[in-house]
Amino acid sequence: MTRYTRSPSSHPEITLSTRLFDLALIAVLVVYAVAAIVSCWQSPYLLALLLLPAPALLFLRLGPSALAVAAAGAVIGPLTEVACVSGGLWSYAETGGIPLIPPWLFVIWACFPTALWLIVRSLLGEMPSSRPGTLSLALAGIAIEIVLFVALG
Numbered sequence: 454m455t456r457y458t459r460s461p462s463s464h465p466e467i468t469l470s471t472r473l474f475d476l477a478l479i480a481v482l483v484v485y486a487v488a489a490i491v492s493c494w495q496s497p498y499l500l501a502l503l504l505l506p507a508p509a510l511l512f513l514r515l516g517p518s519a520l521a522v523a524a525a526g527a528v529i530g531p532l533t534e535v536a537c538v539s540g541g542l543w544s545y546a547e548t549g550g551i552p553l554i555p556p557w558l559f560v561i562w563a564c565f566p567t568a569l570w571l572i573v574r575s576l577l578g579e580m581p582s583s584r585p586g587t588l589s590l591a592l593a594g595i596a597i598e599i600v601l602f603v604a605l606g
Contacts, residue, residue, distance in 0.1 A: 467575070494547060511567040
C-alpha cells in the first residue's frame, strides 16, 4: 500500500478558527464593497476612499507578500477593464474624469487576487507553492480573455 506524506511547506498550517475568521472576513468585505458601490457609484473618488479599508484588511491578514499580489491586481484588472470598455463591451456612467474607467476599480481590483489568496489559504489550510511558469501562463490566460471579450463583444 502506498503511503502519502505531506511534503514540508514553508507556510505553517492555518488553524480552523483562523480559517473560518478569514472566510467570514471575505464575506463581510464583499457585502461592504457591494453596499458601497451601489450607494456611492455616482461619486467615484469618494467610493475609492470608502473601499480602501478592504485591501488594507486583506494586507493585514496576508502579510507583506500580499502587497505585490495586490499591486498586480490593481494594474492588470483595470487594464483588462480598459480593453473591454474600449472594445465596446460595456461602459461606466461615472468615471470621475478618468478616461474609460472609474478610480475605484483600482481599489477593487487590488482586492480581487488577495481575496482569492485568502480564500484558497482558508479552504486548504495552507498556501500551496507555485510552480515555475505559473505567472507567464496566468498572464497568457488574461491576454486570451481580453482578446475573446473584445472579439466576441
